[in-house]
Amino acid sequence: MTTNQIAVTGLRKSFGDHVVLDGIDLRVPEGTVFSLLGANGAGKTTTVRILSTLLAADAGEVRVAGHDLAREPDAVRAAIGVTGQFSAVDKLLTGAENLRLMADLHHLPRAEGRQRVAGLLERFGLTEAAGKPASTYSGGMLRRLDLAMTLVGDPRVIFLDEPTTGLDPRSRRDMWQIVRDLVAGGVTIFLTTQYLEEADELADRIAVLDRGRVVAEGTPDELKRRIPGGHVRLRFADPQALDAAVRVLDRATRDTDALALRVPGDGSLRSLRALIGRLDDRGVEVDELSVHTPDLDDVFLALTDRKVTTS
Missing domain, CATH: 3.30.70 (Alpha-Beta Plaits)
Structure with a gap:
């Protein structure tokens, strides 16, 4: 039986009188890409912030990587990684220094941390630029470094919130291949994106969020077959x-x-x-x-x- 790495039931969130999430249910199996689509303001980023423990929900039950979000937030944080639409890279540091900083924050032993940093630099094609300040990196390099920093902690669930916004087509496709490789290794990806082609290319399942509710869910092909014109x-x-x-x-x-x-x-x-x-x-x-x-x-x-x- 496939394990759900993310299970959401009746999730609700309001800001004042404005209802952002109106009782959504989601299931994300292990080792898959799940994409949440919606117009600006539909509640995508709010959902990611709640599931990644950055924002408290008003109601609902959530389990991430087998842990109850409300009762075990520290265990959830230890199991996940988050890469947002805006890079968390410190541009005053070099690429290697950014990664070593993350290794230290994860309390990795020095030798293990340096080994993991070297492996990630090679994996993301950043070895030659490792000693250069991140301020000199291109947009695609910054995104790759940002995701590499997320992987220092070896997360089993990764939230990608519009990770390719502003990237050129080649850099976007490079990121797509990285996502595919992560999933092939058993990582679960929760993806929000404004690029519908991106969701079509990567997602095993898609949910469409509109006015705080999930209005449709299925594989890309299942969703397409719901619309006349085929x-x-x-x-x-x-x-x-x-x-x-x-x-x-x-x-x-x-x-x-x-x-x-x-x-x-x-x-x-x-x-x-x-x-x-x-x-x-x-x-x-x-x-x-x-x-x-x-x-x-x-x-x-x-x-x-x-x-x-x-x-």
Whole structure:
């Protein structure tokens, strides 16, 4: 049975009369990436601050890494790492000094701490820049150093709050690979992001937060299939096959010039099997098949009825 590294039930938080979290439930299995999406002000960062013990909840039950958040906050802190959208790096120190400082704060024995620092510098491609002040680092290097500092304590759960905001596309993809490598090693990632492509690339499951409530949850593909507009495109080798398919598939839209049909569908394996089965039963040969589903931008807009923020 898969262990939930994060389990949230009925989480509530208000600031004065403003309700930020209105009874949300979340489950995050071990060794997965869980992404929380929402417009600015939806409650994403508030959720991260509560789960990482930085802010008290008004109500609800939370367990992180097997520990009760309210009764065992120190045990939760010992098991997690947090990397926010703003770097915690001390730019007056070198990269190595930042990491050694974290090793000292974690009370690691000197030899173990220096060994861990050297390993993290190599792992994050920072060995050559280790002796340079962090003020000379690029944005991507700072983010890598920031995450390396989080890993000094060997956390099993990491909260990444908009970790790639402001990074160029190459640096963003470098960070994505780091996240994948961490998860492959058994680490659990709780990710908030404004980049919907990022959630699509990384997340095993996604929850959409709107006005303090979770309005949808599922895998990226499951969420996409909830939105109208999905279809299967079939292309045929000759007009005769196209005509035969039209007679079988009465809901299809024909593109005679391209020898293609557009058939409404959710892209699920079951619906594809049914579609292919109908064509096989009539002996209709399909030259090419492709599935087109709405993307997460469409999902976000449909579920929140707000303009997507992309930066």
